[in-house]
Amino acid sequence: MIKLEKFVTGKLFTNCYVLGDTDSKEAYVFDAPAHGDKIYDFVTNLGFKIKAVILTHGHFDHLLGLAKLIELSEAPVYMSEDEAELVNNKEFNLTAFFRADIPQIVIDKKLKDGDVLTLGEHEIKVIHTPGHTIGCLCFLTGDILISGDTLFEGSVGRVDHMTGDMDEEIKSVREKLMVLPDETQVFPGHGNMTTIGRERKENMFLI
Numbered sequence: 365m366i367k368l369e370k371f372v373t374g375k376l377f378t379n380c381y382v383l384g385d386t387d388s389k390e391a392y393v394f395d396a397p398a399h400g401d402k403i404y405d406f407v408t409n410l411g412f413k414i415k416a417v418i419l420t421h422g423h424f425d426h427l428l429g430l431a432k433l434i435e436l437s438e439a440p441v442y443m444s445e446d447e448a449e450l451v452n453n454k455e456f457n458l459t460a461f462f463r464a465d466i467p468q469i470v471i472d473k474k475l476k477d478g479d480v481l482t483l484g485e486h487e488i489k490v491i492h493t494p495g496h497t498i499g500c501l502c503f504l505t506g507d508i509l510i511s512g513d514t515l516f517e518g519s520v521g522r523v524d525h526m527t528g529d530m531d532e533e534i535k536s537v538r539e540k541l542m543v544l545p546d547e548t549q550v551f552p553g554h555g556n557m558t559t560i561g562r563e564r565k566e567n568m569f570l571i
Contacts, residue, residue: 366486368508368551371406374398376425379553381510383503384412385484392483393417393433394503394510395553397425400432407437414439415483416473420512420553421497422451423525424464431467440472442481444492444499448474456497456526475501493540495533496521502541509550509560515541517550517558520569534569542570 365387371380378397384390384407391412396403396419407414414437419426422443434441443451448471454460477492483505491502493514500521503510513521515537523530541550546561563570 388484390415395426396429398428400429404436419443442473445474446499493536498527513553
């Protein structure tokens with residue numbers, strides 16, 4: 365059985381998600397916003413071993429806890445192939461503007477649209493949704509969608525930073541996410557959970 369848990373951390377109240385398989389006791393951690401030691405303890409207390417840390421995109425508020433989390437878990441890091449070479453660029457990851465510091469990040473596995481990850485007997489589809497950044501990724505398993513900063517409750521990701529593009533953002537949401545069933549639960553990088561059906565009817569960027 366798949367279990368999803370949320371851990372909110374960092375100055376921007378960024379969501380870290382733990383997607384675990386209760387049979388294999390393995391879990392993917394999506395983003396590491398801050399306090400990697402606390403994220404590690406959170407996952408451990410849930411009874412899971414971290415299979416990999418997956419980055420939805422390369423902005424600092426999703427990365428600040430990564431180094432410590434990797435150190436403790438010895439887990440590999442997965443990220444979009446479009447951002448693997450950009451993630452250490454300070455203008456791209458925004459550390460040049462927010463006075464943050466991130467140790468050099470090494471990406472162990474580069475993901476692309478349509479890739480399928482496994483967790484126990486479950487499959488997780490990789491969905492490339494450029495717009496907020498060039499390599500934003502969402503992840504779908506069953507009726508669970510981890511949307512990063514692509515789609516929020518009542519909003520979409522901002523596009524005023526390096527590689528951001530509003531036309532691409534709306535296209536990604538409409539063509540990649542709004543085709544999912546209404547009951548699909550959306551778990552964004554910030555804020556509350558929503559559903560595809562609700563966003564289809566109420567999101568001001570999509571109406």
